[in-house]
Amino acid sequence: MASTLNRSLYIKQSLATFILAVVLSLVLSFFKSYQTIQQEPYRIQKEFNDLLSILERPLAQALFRLDKAFAQQQVESLLYNPAIAKAVVFDESNNVFSEASAPYMEPSWSGEIANFLIRDELTVTRNLNYSGIEIQLGIIQVELDRRYLIEQIIGFNSQLFIQNLIKDILLASILSLFFYFIVTRPLKQLTWSISRVDENQNVVMPPSFDALHRHDELGRLKSTFSELWRRLTSALDALERSHQHSKAMISHAADGIIVLDEALTICVVNEATEKLIGLPSEQLTGISLACLQGGSFWVSLEESLHNLPVDEVMTAETTLSTNQHFIPIEIRISKYRVQGETEVVLLMRDLSERKEAQQRINRLSYYDSLTRLPNRTLMIDHLQKSMDYMAKGHFGALIILDLDRFKTINDALGHNVGDQLLVEVVESLLPLVPPNTTFARMGGDEFVFLWSQVRGSMNESNVPIISFMQRVLASCSDLKHVSGHDLHITASMGVSFFDGSEESTAIIVRQADTALYKAKELGRNTFAFFQEDMQSLSDARLKMEKSLYRAxxxxxxxxxxxxxxxxxxxxxxxxxxxxxxDKDMGRVSPMDFIGIAEDIGLIHDIGRIVLKQATSQVATWLQQGVWQEDWRISINVSPLQFAHESLIDDIMLALTKSSLPAKLMDIEITENTLMTDLDSALSKMEKIRSLGISLSIDDFGTGYSSLKYLKDLPIDRLKIDQSFVRDLIADKDDYAIVLAVIAMANALSLKVLAEGVETNEHFKQLKLMGCYTYQGYYFGRPMCAVDFESFCENSSAAL
Incomplete structure (x- = not known):
């Protein structure tokens, strides 16, 4: 019964309605009975007053006539009313004139109950006056039986209570049945339908339900549940996808992942972890972190994890040993709480590639890729440290070595041979380098020896330094066998001493460089120490650098x-x-400042100035009619400028700002420009040609020419170097070279232009050889824009 009551809402509702109806009926009936009992004395008084009013006149006449028998008869007639217990008539003197008492009958209710319900004595008194005369003849007093009255009242109210109770119970039953069909039964149907819905269904109800409850609370409850079910299903699907996605990410993550529970026991590992540690997940899951192979590291890490606050991250590094291979790893550790439980996740990353990359970067940053020697950056760093930690009374030496005429070999035999020659030289010098000495490559064919501690005197008579340099020069002059070539090469060396008091490393390097220039002036294959009188040469270079920056x-x-x-x-x-x-030095030759501009990185800015001025001036002449549409302006680009990544943008910017057509520009590059990185050079040349700009090879014949690559170059013209044209008439070798270049150009369908045409004989000879375009003093010297404009106008007039 209790189970049915707990499971049936209808029974609960019916029982509650029944109990409520009975309780309300009892309370209302009791309240009404109580009101009736409280008002009963007043009603009785009125009722018996009305009764006595009937006997008032006969009793008054009996008192007037002193007829006791008649009065007794009237009084006894009152006893026919069972509610009257006693009736007494008093005369005017308050003496009993007549009286009568009803026989005693045992009531069904005790006197205590009667006294409780009607507390006051029930006595009705009425004056007896003679008709027409306002003279009181006596009174009649009637005592009522309270217990009888209570019986009557309770009997009447009991019937009323039973009627009301039956009516209320019937009404409650009707209401329960009504609410069952209106609320409980539809709710039961809705509950039944909801309990049978699955993830792919909506709540399906009988047609009667939708017809009756589409717009009421039950209908809205059904719609709301359907919407909630749809959202829940979508959320569960998304959660499942997220869960599967997370599992896939953890399983296929490149980094090892270990998840620890609050006791630091392994509960999740992925495949990467298995590979790093060398154990399958079955052996790893469930063991303590301290049980992993690796000794004290995991034990100390476990202790650290106990003290790690929640939501904080720490990083550690260690080395794992797997199959006799040592793997450096980085572990990123995070502690967090999930649903009241603390977990720790370890992300383990293999640092092998990063370490190797760092080593490669370090080698690229601080070591020369060809010779494996320290580069300029590392050497300067060592020099600075030597200066910083130089003890008082001690000194060091910086020796710069430069190979003599290395450029000639490099240009003649190619960069591959030149690079191999540098390697041979370095390998021959390495055994000669003293301990604690930095042997570095500054760049090109220039090397440095840095001695942090030097014995002897701080001058050109230092025996250890002189002995070392003599051995170095001797080793360099030894015959070198490179790629089938027997090469002889010498070197020049410059020395600068330092004791840590110098202002900067640049001063020491500049002094050694100055001494090197002095050694070359002395005939090469020798060495020179920096002297104070050499400072003027260094100062002149510094002055040139400052002037270039200003210019x-x-x-x-x-x-x-x-x-x-x-x-x-x-x-x-x-x-x-x-x-x-220059305002101080006057006219400075390009031969004097171009090299310095390349050394200090200003060649790109100077190149942009040339592009800007030349394109702007030619565009102006084109508008004025001075420059013809089939003429071209040739602009030289140095190897460093050509190799710079901004060259194409600089050219396009100059053309855009000047509005000069690209077809009127010709870019001249030297052969050596192509030798450093031919593939990159070819790509850049193709981009220049795609703009509509012509390309020429300048000073052709002075570099390392190769028909193999020359035939594939996207060029339009070869310019024969003036060194071959100058002695063309007298020197048979130069004549042969020029003739060969012209023939090669014709064979490759290239135009050819001869530089250095200074005489009519040059002009005639070149014309006979098949060269039909020229440049030189015979036709005109270099001139400023104003003079060139006048020159063009005069030439037009002469023609």
Whole structure:
């Protein structure tokens, strides 16, 4: 019964309605009975007053006539009313005139109950006056039986209570049945349908339910549950996808993942962890972290994890030993709480590739890729440390070595041979390097020996330094066998001493470099110590550097133009040549400042100035009609400038700002430009040609020419170097070289232009050899823009 009551909402509702109806009926009936009992004395008084009013006149006449028998008869007639226990008539003197008492009957209710319900004595008194005369003849007093009255009241109210109770119970039953069909039964149907819904269904109800409850609370409850079920299903699907996604990520993560519970026991591992540790997940799951192979590291790590606060991260590094291989790993550890439980996740990353990459980066950053020697950066760092920690009274030495005429070998035999020669030289010098000495490659064919501690005197008579340099020079001059070539090479060396009091490392390097220049002036294959009188040479270079910086900033450079002509003497274009007039040094030759500009990184800024001035000036001449649409302006690009990544952007910017058509520009590069990185050079040349710009090889014949790559170059013209043209008439070798270049150009369908044409004999001879475009003093010297404009106008007038 209790189980049915707990499971049936209808029974609960019916029982509650029944109990409530009975309780309310009892309370209301009791309250009404109580009100009736409380009002009963007043009703009785009124009722018996009305009764006595009937006997008032006969009793008054009996008192007036002193007829006791008649009065007794009237009084006894009152006893026919069972509610009257006693009736007494008093005369005017308050003496009993007549009285009557009802026989005693045992009531069904005790006197205590009667006294409780009706506390006051029930007595009805009425004056007896003679009709028409307001004279009181006596009174009649009636005592009522309270217990009888209580019986009557309780009997009447009991019947009323039973009627009301039956009515209320019937009403409660009707209401329960009504609410069963209106609420309980539809709710039961809804509950039944909800209990049978699955993840792919909505709540399905009988048609009657939807018809009756579509718009009420039950209908909205059904719609709400359907929507909640849909959302729950979507959320569960998303949660399942997320769970599967997380499992897949953990399983296939490149980094090892270990999840520990609150007791630091392994509960989750992935495949990467198995590979790192060398154990399957079955053996790893369930063991303590301290039980892993690795000794004290995991024990100390476990102790650290106990003290690690929640939501904090720590990092550790160690080395794992797997199959006799040592793997450096980085462990990122995080502690967190999930659903009241503390967990720790360890992300283990294999650092092998990173360590190798760092070593490669370190080698690239601080070591020369060809010779494996320390590079300039590392050498300067060692020099700075030597200066910083130099003890008082001690000194060191910086020796710069430069191979003599290495460029000639490099250009003649190619960079591959040149690189192998450098390696041979380094291998021959390594055994000669004293301990605690830095042997570094500064760049190109320049090397440095850094002695942090030198014995002897701090001058050019230092025996250990002299002995070492003599051995180095002797080793360099030994015959070198490189790629089938027997090569002889010498070296020049410059020495600078330092004791830590110098202002910077740059001063020491500059002094050694100055001494090196002095050694070359002495005839090469020798060495020189820096002397104070050499400072003027160093100061002159420093002055040149400062002037170059100022000249670039103020754009003190000016572009001159040297005409290029055809066999008829007609102008076909011009070459842009840079000129610099310094306010202190006067006219400075490009041969004197271009090399320095390349050393200090200003060559790119100077190149942009040339592009800007030349394109702007030619564009102006084109608008004025001075420059013809079939002429081209040739602009030289140095190897460093060509190799710079911004060259294409610089050219495009100059053309855009000047509005000069790209077809009027010709970019000149040297053969050596192509030798450093031919693939990169070819790519850049193709981009230049795609803009519509022509390409020429300048000073052709002075570098390392190869028909193998020359035939594939996207070039339009070869320029024969003036060194071959100058002695063309007298020197048979130069004649043969020029003739070969012209023939090669014709065979490759390339145009050819001869530089250095200074005489009519040069012009005639070149024309006979098949060269029909020229540049040189015979046709015109380099001239400023104003003079070149006048030159063009005069040439047009002459034609």
């Amino acid at each position: 670039v900033k103020n754009e003190e450079f000016e572009v001159y133009y040297q005409p290029q002509n055809n066999e008829k003497g007609e102008i076909i274009g011009a070459e842009a040549l840079l000129r610099w007039d």
